[in-house]
Every structure is written in structure tokens, then in C-alpha cells.
Amino acid sequence: MASMEEDGSVEEKDNNNKKRTKSAIAVAWLTFYNIAMTAGWLVLAMAMMRFYIQKGTHKGLYKSISRTLKFFQTVALVEVGHCAIGIVRTSVIVTGVQVCSRIFMVWFITNSIKQIQNEESVILFLVVWTLTEITRYSFYTFNLLNHLPYFIKWARYNMFIIMYPLGVAGELLTIYAALPFVRKTGMLSMRLPNKYNISFDYYYFLIIVMLSYIPLFPQLFFHMLRQRRKVLLGEIIVEKDE
Numbered sequence: 001m002a003s004m005e006e007d008g009s010v011e012e013k014d015n016n017n018k019k020r021t022k023s024a025i026a027v028a029w030l031t032f033y034n035i036a037m038t039a040g041w042l043v044l045a046m047a048m049m050r051f052y053i054q055k056g057t058h059k060g061l062y063k064s065i066s067r068t069l070k071f072f073q074t075v076a077l078v079e080v081g082h083c084a085i086g087i088v089r090t091s092v093i094v095t096g097v098q099v100c101s102r103i104f105m106v107w108f109i110t111n112s113i114k115q116i117q118n119e120e121s122v123i124l125f126l127v128v129w130t131l132t133e134i135t136r137y138s139f140y141t142f143n144l145l146n147h148l149p150y151f152i153k154w155a156r157y158n159m160f161i162i163m164y165p166l167g168v169a170g171e172l173l174t175i176y177a178a179l180p181f182v183r184k185t186g187m188l189s190m191r192l193p194n195k196y197n198i199s200f201d202y203y204y205f206l207i208i209v210m211l212s213y214i215p216l217f218p219q220l221f222f223h224m225l226r227q228r229r230k231v232l233l234g235e236i237i238v239e240k241d242e
């Protein structure tokens with residue numbers, strides 16, 4: 001009996017050790033990831049400020065930062081992986097919608113359609129994303145290091161109230177500006193007849209994407225409001241799907 005208990009406790013200790021090692025690895029990875037992403041978005045902020053101070057215009061700004069933006073925004077796909085493997089307590093769907101909509105904006109709108117790169121709406125969402133991400137990644141970093149300054153926590157759970165609608169406005173206005181060009185050129189569309197017998201109209205697809213903000217955006221926004229109540233006001237939130 002005693003030996004079984006001993007065995008059990010050895011096994012339990014082993015499991016706990018494995019758990020601890022696993023979570024230590026996860027914490028180390030997340031700390032590295034969040035520091036790298038904070039640095040990346042800070043580099044973008046500085047590049048944008050330097051460009052505007054030197055040139056005195058926003059024209060050409062997107063082109064000058066596009067490589068860095070594409071890199072850091074695309075890397076954010078790993079966040080969906082973080083949720084899927086359970087190293088962060090966030091919904092895969094919420095994170096997936098947030099990250100995929102950003103990647104879509106970067107690669108399939110702004111990067112693909114040079115004619116819209118100098119629109120003011122592009123600068124609007126770029127500035128909003130940059131401020132949001134510097135705050136978000138530094139929040140995660142300091143939180144992991146157990147040294148979270150209150151102003152970062154406050155900013156993380158208050159800024160989105162203004163930043164989310166502004167970011168969405170910038171994104172929707174940019175897609176709207178792209179529509180005439182997409183219609184004129186027929187880019188990324190497939191007309192019948194073709195050897196695959198498939199028809200796809202990117203113009204109408206973009207209209208559907210714009211309409212999909214109506215049900216999806218409130219879900220993200222209310223998710224953040226619930227997080228805000230939980231973290232800043234200490235409310236216990238019972239999620240429906242839990």
C-alpha cells in the first residue's frame with residue numbers, strides 16, 4: 001500500500017514536474033514572442049513618425065513600411081496556434097477572426113491594390129493598429145514578468161473603446177476605396193467559362209466582407225468589454241460556451 005502511494009506520489013511529482021517544465025517553456029516562448037512583437041510595432045511607429053517628419057505627407061508612407069508591417073502582422077498567425085494548443089486562455093475563434101481580418105487587409109487589399117495605398121483611411125488603420133499592438137504586447141510582456149504597471153493595464157482595457165471603432169472605420173473605408181478599382185480590373189476574379197468551371201467575383205466578395213463586419217465586430221468588441229469588466233472591475237464572467 002505504502003509502496004503504491006509512494007509510486008503514485010512519484011508519478012504525480014513527475015507529472016507536476018512535466019507540467020511545470022511545459023509551462024516554463026510556454027512562459028519563456030510567450031515572453032520572447034511578446035517582446036519581439038512589441039519591438040516590431042515600436043519600429044513601425046518610429047518608421048511612420050520619421051517618414052511623416054521628413055516628408056511632411058502621408059503619401060508613400062505605406063510603401064515605406066509595408067515590408068515590416070507584412071512581416072509582423074503575418075507572424076501574428078501564431079497567436080491562433082497559442083490558443084489552439086492552450087498556452088493562452090483565449091478563444092481560437094475570436095483570435096482567428098481578429099488576426100485573419102488584419103492579414104486580409106494587409107495582403108489582399110492594401111498590398112494588392114497600389115492605387116489605394118495613399119488613402120487617408122490606410123493611415124488611420126495603421127496608426128490605430130500600431131498604438132493598439134504596442135499596448136497589447138507590452139501588457140502581455142509585463143504581465144508574464146509579474147511587473148505590470150497600472151497605466152499599461154488601464155490602456156489595454158480602455159483604449160480599445162475608441163481604437164476598435166476607429167480601426168474598423170479605417171478598414172471599411174479602405175475596402176470601399178478599393179471597390180471601383182477591383183470592379184474595373186476584375187482582379188482576383190474568375191469569370192466563366194474557364195477550365196475549372198468556377199466563377200468568383202472579388203468585387204462582390206469584398207462587399208460580403210464589408211457586410212460581415214456587422215455581425216462580427218460587435219462580438220469582438222463585447223468580448224473586450226467583458227475582459228475589461230473582468231480585469232479592471234474584478235467581475236466574474238461566466239462564458240456561455242464554458
Ligand SMILES: CCCCCCCCCCCCC/C=C/C(=O)SCCNC(=O)CCNC(=O)[C@H](O)C(C)(C)COP(=O)(O)OP(=O)(O)OC[C@H]1O[C@@H](n2cnc3c(N)ncnc32)[C@H](O)[C@@H]1OP(=O)(O)O
Nearest residue numbers: 088089090095098101104140160163164167213216217227
Ligand atoms: C477572409 C477574410 C475574412 C475577413 C472577415 C472580416 C470580418 C472582421 C470583422 C471584425 C474586424 C475587426 C478588425 C479589427 C481592427 C482592429 O484591430 S482596430 C484596433 C483596435 N483593436 C483592438 O483593440 C484589438 C483588441 N483585440 C484583442 O486584443 C485580441 O485580438 C482579442 C483576441 C480580440 C482579445 O484578446 P484576448 O486575448 O481574449 O484578451 P486578453 O484579455 O488580452 O487575454 C486573455 C488571456 O490570454 C492571455 N494572452 C493572450 N495573448 C497572450 C500573449 N500573446 N501572451 C501572453 N498571454 C496572452 C492574457 O494574458 C489573458 O490571460 P489571463 O490573464 O490568464 O486571463
